[in-house]
Amino acid sequence: MPEYRWPEMSKRKVMGKRLNRLDGIEKASGRAKYCSDINKPGMLHGATLVCPYAHARVKSIDTSEAEKHPGVAGVHVVSPPGTEIYWAHCEVAFVAAETELAARDALKKIKVEYEVLPHVVHEADLKKVQDRAKAAGEQIEGDPDQALKEAAVVSEGFYGIPVLEHCCLEPHGSVVSWTPDNKVEFNPSTQAVTSIRGDMARALNVPAANVHVHQDHIGGGFGSKFQPDRWGEAAARLSKAAGGRPVKLFLERNVEQVIAGCRPSAFARIKLGATKDGKITLWESQSWATGGFTGGGSPPIPYVYTRIPNQRKNHSAVSTNTAPIRAWRAPNHQQASYLTCAAMEDLAAKLKMDPLELFLKNVDLTARPDTYERQLKKAAELAEWKKLWHPRGDSGRGHLKRGLGIGVCTWGGAGHDSTARCNIHPDGTVEVELGSQDLGTGTRTIIAQVAAESLGLQVNDIRVKIGDTNYPPSGTSGGSTTVGGVSSSTRKATINALTKLFEEVAPALGAPATELEAVDGKIQVKGNPAKSLTWKAACAKLGVKTISETGQNIPRDAPKEGLNTGGVGGVQIADVTVDVETGVVKMNRIVAVQDCGTIINPKTAESQVYGAIIMSICGALMEERIMDAVTGRMLNNEMEFYKLAGIKDIGEIVVHLEIDEINDKRGVIGLGEPPAVGGIAAIANAVANAIGVRVPLVPMTPMNVLNALSGRMS
């Protein structure tokens, strides 16, 4: 069997280099085409009719006027009479027409009668949710009652973190045609090129082999774009009804912001007990969350510090008349990190202890004591903790108060199932093909780096082909699994292809195939550059044959192969300044120390962390879904009062990836999720440190900050 293991760190020539993204210019210049940019000849435009009520039953629906509207090609109802609708902006019907205007005008002509039913859209106050809370059973570890009696110090607090929206800049949708020969051509905005084919085939009841999926670029997914969704299926059905004409159907922003994905909330009353020198002995929590009408969203608490010996946990899922959750970059982890780290910071304040010491003192309660100890110390050094930290609230005179705070994270990130195919052509060109997708993180680039490394070439010698179901199946891009999966499959496919090439050129070089190596654009006898052929000359020996070899990453086998693995820790420290007269929080700096494995491209890896931190800043200070109690609708389903940070709101970001020989031996580990976890907790704790009181509710807007300072409840 060929040797697949990564070359030693010091011997790598292309992997480990800080290369720019291969598609960077294309994207920055606007040449990159997203599926929402696609326009096909004869294409129809789709529009979506949504329900204005948060809870209602469809009594009747009359589409006849809409069908007669000039330019309308078809109407597809998805909520027929009798359907109970559980959240506002839920899809009722779709229209396809010759123009966008005709489609939207036709929507107004669909007559729907609703029986309006009572709704609940807020869950922050558990007393007001009526019978919507469903308790999971109590979980007990150790003896919490005894621990409570014995604790020298008990800290109690209330904490809440809201529902967030995914806010993909490219909304959900697709261009799709379902032609009379029963073939489906599907251009969705998706994180799952390979698997969405099967999902679409099932939805339409056509053979999977008849569905072809293609996507070049995606404008954001964050966990919300795995399925064809009702709008994808509806577009296909409208296409079929129109004789196979392509239908373009993307959600409007005001609908996208509501129904195309959100992160569950989490609220908790937490009690932490400790010895007087800060050893944590007790965790008690009563938590609740909403994940929409069907519930969902249970944060894994206590987080990272999971081994607190005595625990009592009660959690309730609150069913609200709001749109359902989808996976959101580290599902449930931000919430758990915030709840846990905020409670720990409050305990430290009560102990009059430096929280850094408290986090350090209890690292044996984590699954990775050495990692967290090292990272806490490194993050503290980079954040100038010793110089800048002060006891809570001891922030000096004046209205500007500075504070520092800590957050921690953990994640898996092992590679998904992925098959790559490497074609080496007689003219020397190399293709690497995978049914994968580049979420903007640099997947194309790292595939090229791995292939070039294996073949002794440069990235420009490799044609990376992804985003198409004509290529071998590759996993969905979720859970930080892509980089481990595609790098391993690419490695194996390229080594397999190279092994074949060695066999073909061995006679010309007068050495056995096993004695050849690919170095610096040449095939040569190992250690003997004098006996070599250029890459092009070597490939010419193929005559008319193209080598086409695959390689597969199988998650079950990955640990023993050593190409990829999972399991990381991370620590983030935020440094903020709060204006206590206005409640405005400004970021000075945030430090992210991130555990990692083999890094294929430090630049794109760091870029992942930057993006994750920016997301954390938005989540900590600005973002929240705001629901209206009376109408049951979302009020900020746009990007004006659904606030996101701009470049001036970010402050300095310091990324420290723990790239070294020891970590490198672990193989490739995904970095999408973990750095997006701890930032909210770090910023929340920095605010508490600055102003001397806990702001219980995230985001820490001027409203929530001033309410906390004034003792008002929001």
Added chain:
Amino acid sequence: MQPFEYASPKTLKEALALLGSAWSDAAVLAGGTDLISLMKDEVMSPKRVVNIKEIAELKGISKTAAGIRIGALATVDEVLSSPLIRASLPALTEAARGVSSPQIRNMGTFGGDLCQRPRCWYFRAGFGLIARYEGKDLVAEGDNRYHAIFGNGPARFVSASSFGPALVALGAKIRIASPSGTREVDAEKFFVSPTSSDVREVDLKPNEILTEVIVPVTGAKNATCEVRQKDALDWPLATASVALTMKGTAVASARVVLGHVAPTPWVSAEAARAIEGKAVTAETAEAAGKAAVAAARPLSMNAYKVQIAAAAVKRALLAAAGVKA
């Protein structure tokens, strides 16, 4: 967006002739930074859009006998970068700086800022200026975190204008043209708190165009302080503009006007009284800030805005007087 007829006249007279007698007949397009989104959301669906950007007489910033003239088509960026304005009307320069998007500063116009519609999320969702739903007062019963803390209703939105408070503080006159002639309105009277969803929040009729603003140059020390959450594009939570006529080191008379706290720029006689006769110090400015909000009546969620408004007044006074807090 609904189909509309588009006209691009070259003169004010032609433009006025293209307007109608009802708001639904026609809408005036200048920078378009507000109108286009209102049309896309179908909050406004005018039958005709009259582009006034080609009308030369509505442009420019200049010095006149009556004061500084700012044409309706002067962009926010032109106001921000005008040395003439910065020298004597820094309250306007700072208000322009508060429009924190370069794109909007480049496209958005001075007149458009004064005529823009409220950002109230109930209004933008189609529930009207006096937002009602099945007889319920949506603002009072709903989420009013960004709404008014002053005024007796029924309107609860806040005036979105960035320049309004400064113009009211500076005693500016707003000139308006109609097919029958021109008229001049005090900036303070231009903004009105509507009593029904059928009327406008500014003193304009459907057949009128705001043409220019005259700001008297009196030598009063003036400043604007805007409190926003974000440095990037964001609406203020509260602002204050002040104009102080000094006698020696003491304030002889003051105009203190708050923004984003009421359906109109909100003149605070209480704050003016609190600072008049005194030198501006951290203490007197703070006291004036408190006086400014003493009569505030916050809604269920926006008591925090009272604190912010007080801070804005304090900071504007200190900035006008050149005192470092």
